[in-house]
Amino acid sequence: MKAKVFVTLKPGVLDPQGKAIHHSAELLGFGNIADVRQGKYFEVEVNGGATAKEAREAAERLAKDVLANPVIEDYKVELEA
């Protein structure tokens, strides 16, 4: 079972990488892009025997303890059907 984990900076946390991408996009002629924020994306494969509930719990725990820094980042877990 596959879980998708999205990690994004909390609102208000500065994102210099996103700003740099936005600036480059402007220089390249992308006039209608107002803002870019960069996050991280993980595809977590949980062992086959796990139920959907167990898979979600494992992915949530991994996201909280390993993938995200909860001080400055939010995370979201989605299970793939």
Add this chain to the structure above:
Amino acid sequence: MKAKVFVTLKPGVLDPQGKAIHHSAELLGFGNIADVRQGKYFEVEVNGGATAKEAREAAERLAKDVLANPVIEDYKVELEA
């Protein structure tokens, strides 16, 4: 209008970063994680005047030209309602 862009390594492309995360997770006692692959995630804010079609086109173009390396990476664009 906000577009979400997911960039993932193509299947078959080695992902040492994902492997390192998987290995760390195992050392930390996450026994039921079979695999981890790392990608990138971007939230692209398109200027307000754009229609949904224009916003998607702008985000697709940005993903193809700036955010992803089409030789080794796939990308996916989702418009937020």
